Amino acid sequence: MASGIQAYDVIVIGAGFSGMYMIKALRDKLGLKVLAYEAGEAVGGTWYWNRYPGARCDSDSYIYCFTWDKQLLQDWEWSERYPEQPEILRYLEQVAERHDLKRDIQFNTRVTGAEFDETDNLWHVHTDKGETATARYLIAAVGSLSETNLPQFKGLEKFQGKWCHTSRFPNGGINFTAKRVAVVGTGATAVQAIPEIAQQAKQLTVFQRTANYCVPARNGKVDPELINARKNDYDGVVKRIKESFFGFEYNFIPKSVLEVTSEEREREFDRMWDEGGFAFWLAYYQDMFFSQEANDLCADYIKRKIRKTVKDPVVAEKLIPKGHPYGTKRQPLDSNYYETFNKDNVVLVDANTDGPIEEITARGIRAGGKEYEFDIIIFATGFDAMTGPLKALHVKGRGGRKLGELWADGPHTYLGISIAGFPNFFTITGPQSPSVLSNMPVSIEQHVEWIADCIDMMSKTGKATIEATPEAQEQWGAHVNEIVNGTLMPRANSWYMSANIAGKPRAFLPYLGPEGVGGYRRKCDEVAAKDYEGFTLA
Ligand SMILES: Cc1cc2nc3c(=O)[nH]c(=O)nc-3n(C[C@H](O)[C@H](O)[C@H](O)COP(=O)(O)OP(=O)(O)OC[C@H]3O[C@@H](n4cnc5c(N)ncnc54)[C@H](O)[C@@H]3O)c2cc1C
Numbered sequence: 001m002a003s004g005i006q007a008y009d010v011i012v013i014g015a016g017f018s019g020m021y022m023i024k025a026l027r028d029k030l031g032l033k034v035l036a037y038e039a040g041e042a043v044g045g046t047w048y049w050n051r052y053p054g055a056r057c058d059s060d061s062y063i064y065c066f067t068w069d070k071q072l073l074q075d076w077e078w079s080e081r082y083p084e085q086p087e088i089l090r091y092l093e094q095v096a097e098r099h100d101l102k103r104d105i106q107f108n109t110r111v112t113g114a115e116f117d118e119t120d121n122l123w124h125v126h127t128d129k130g131e132t133a134t135a136r137y138l139i140a141a142v143g144s145l146s147e148t149n150l151p152q153f154k155g156l157e158k159f160q161g162k163w164c165h166t167s168r169f170p171n172g173g174i175n176f177t178a179k180r181v182a183v184v185g186t187g188a189t190a191v192q193a194i195p196e197i198a199q200q201a202k203q204l205t206v207f208q209r210t211a212n213y214c215v216p217a218r219n220g221k222v223d224p225e226l227i228n229a230r231k232n233d234y235d236g237v238v239k240r241i242k243e244s245f246f247g248f249e250y251n252f253i254p255k256s257v258l259e260v261t262s263e264e265r266e267r268e269f270d271r272m273w274d275e276g277g278f279a280f281w282l283a284y285y286q287d288m289f290f291s292q293e294a295n296d297l298c299a300d301y302i303k304r305k306i307r308k309t310v311k312d313p314v315v316a317e318k319l320i321p322k323g324h325p326y327g328t329k330r331q332p333l334d335s336n337y338y339e340t341f342n343k344d345n346v347v348l349v350d351a352n353t354d355g356p357i358e359e360i361t362a363r364g365i366r367a368g369g370k371e372y373e374f375d376i377i378i379f380a381t382g383f384d385a386m387t388g389p390l391k392a393l394h395v396k397g398r399g400g401r402k403l404g405e406l407w408a409d410g411p412h413t414y415l416g417i418s419i420a421g422f423p424n425f426f427t428i429t430g431p432q433s434p435s436v437l438s439n440m441p442v443s444i445e446q447h448v449e450w451i452a453d454c455i456d457m458m459s460k461t462g463k464a465t466i467e468a469t470p471e472a473q474e475q476w477g478a479h480v481n482e483i484v485n486g487t488l489m490p491r492a493n494s495w496y497m498s499a500n501i502a503g504k505p506r507a508f509l510p511y512l513g514p515e516g517v518g519g520y521r522r523k524c525d526e527v528a529a530k531d532y533e534g535f536t537l538a
Contacts, residue, residue: 010455011125011135012036013111013393015101016045018141018428018444020092021066023101025452032455036141037127039110043096045143047088051169052189052378053176053196055085058217058333059439060277062230063248064088066095067238067445074231081277082219082333114138115396116423121464123424136464137455140390140427144436147388149381149501155359163377166193176200180373182365184357185380186212187495191332193380195340205347205372207357207365210329210493211321213302217333218276242446245516247439250283257285257294269301281331288327289487289512299326309338318350328492330436385495386431386509387411397422410498410507414468414476414534415524417447423465426451432480434517436496437510443517450524454532463537472534484508 012022015038026032040048057064061078072095079087096102106127113126123138148167156163164174166189181201183190186208198204230237241247257265272280287294303320310316319341340346351357355368364373391404398421406412406421413419416433417426428447429435435443458466484490489508493499498507513520527533 006035006131006133007033007122008035008133008135009033010035010137010139011114011123011133012139012141013125014038014045014141014143014146015040015043015105015107016047016141016143016146017066017092017441018143018448019045019105019139020095020099020101021068021445021448022139022141022428022451023104024068024099025448026455027104028099030452030456030459034104035133035135036105037109037111037125038105038107041107042089042093043101043105044089044092046145047085047092049146049167050189051085051171051173052166052193052380053173053200054192054194054335055166055189056080056082056192056219057088058082058188058278058331059248059441062222062227063237063241063439064441065091066441067234067241069095069098070234072098073234077227078222080219081222082217111393113394113396115400116398116425118398121423137424137426138395139451140393140395140425140430142389142393144386144389144429144440145383147384147392149384149388150379151381151502153357153360155361158362159360159364159377160362161364161375161377163379165379165381166190167383174376174378176376178202179375180364181205182207182372182374182377183380184365184377185382186210186332187380187382188212188330188332189382190380191334191337193378194346195336197378198340198343198346201345203345203347205349205365205374206341207349207351207367208318209351209356210324211319211350212329212332213299213321213326214332214334214337215280215302216273216276217335218274219335241439241442242521243518245518246278246282246437247434247442247517248278248282250279252282252286253284254286256287256291257297258287258291260285265297266301269298273301273305277333278331281327284327289489292325292488295325295327295488302326306338309342311342315341315348318348318353322352324492324494325488328489329494329496382495382500384501384504385436385498387498387504390427390430395422395425397425408505410505411509412473412477414473415527416511417450417524418466418468418535420468420470420473423467425467426454431509432476432511434513434520435510437512438517446517446521446524450528453528457528457532458537461537465538466532466535469534469536476534480511481508483514484512487512 009032012019015036019036027034061083110128112128122134126132148165180203182205184207307316357367359366395403411431413432416430498504
């Protein structure tokens, strides 16, 4: 080994939920020499980067956490149903502290390239600090939503005010008091941020490309009795979420919405609406994802709610989603979102009716031929989801083949965890795994444990490399697409369909298995039990 090049058993990229647990599993359970590189200056990933006002999880806090630290499940007290970003970050800091994770993380370091060397079967990993390190295994824990998407608006460099993407807010925040503020975007992040910014700003203008179906979050303190009941039954909770469809304690109503009376339907809709959170999205009648007719009934219910809440009928009409079925885009949770458009200081500029953004000017934004003036522009324009952070690694597999080129038409993986031609390289919650269509800690823990077991098997059996076969990869891709093509998901221009970014090849990014995360887990376990069926071990 050339001097100056550090050698590890495993290099992990990223120190959010995924990277943190991966370090724990490999170092403390398997005794391996592990290093994680993290671009940020602290642990937390999503919860380190996303500091915009109103940033909070949309998963219920009692299941938006690690389940492997059983003592912490008992000891940690979440303040609300959906805690805010600083609280989640504190929680992750606490995990890092308890398990002494930071000593194996190199912060402020971005991985800029990695190639598999077929002569020594090692990954050679390069960073923006000019370092190179080697490892037998390379694990991308880079997150699904970590590569910021800032559309190439003409003229941005001319803007004389402040601008910022929601995932790159300055530590300490931005003071909106007495300012004229623009928010560009109306996805899940914007739906959280807009009501908060509207309370501070002198004037808030929201630029909407696509109206979304928002359902109430119903955040607040959780009843102490319920908290205790859950703590007393955490083993049961964990079992249920692992076996569930989406990693929550929800199940579809096992009926067609078209079979039931309108009274029963309204009662169920009201129940889910009142319960708040993802219940409306993920615990509805089982045919909502499949039948346009069934879906329309659900969409109509939400449209009625919007019309009832938003006082100005012209604004309400702009906020009514058009052209995509309910549930086919990431569900934003609403805490006074629709009510915010009743405020005198809030204006909605809709791309369809008022005209799209044409350019950023020195003083603001020109849309539909009109110039709007601002002191601050906030881009809530989301992420180059799932494939973005992986392509940005510039990894090269066997024969120097570049991942970016192999994925020119969209992702190709086996189980969303492995890529043919990239030996000993694993992706936690990678494309074509349930990932973003689940409560993510559940999917993260499943992948981390599967990868750790695989690496353990490799060392016990003295194998040097494991990689997906091209055939298994092709079959998996065909399966992912066959399933999704039987649903309404492809009818939306969503980021799930890669459609939020101009020029990104249209492909469904996650996996919507017929039996959800529970079925996917069984499939992965079955693959391992059949001596890693679909993989070549050498
Ligand atoms: C605003 C927001 C709200 C969310 N709410 C929920 C929710 O309610 N429920 C839910 O299940 N999920 C939610 N998510 C998804 C969330 O990303 C996951 O739940 C989870 O935090 C992912 O953890 P991770 O470790 O896999 O990825 P991340 O938390 O994204 O961490 C990845 C880390 O990798 C680092 N990294 C990436 N590339 C490199 C590189 N080249 N070199 C070095 N470091 C690199 C990044 O800096 C980052 O810190 C939300 C996401 C966002 C953005």
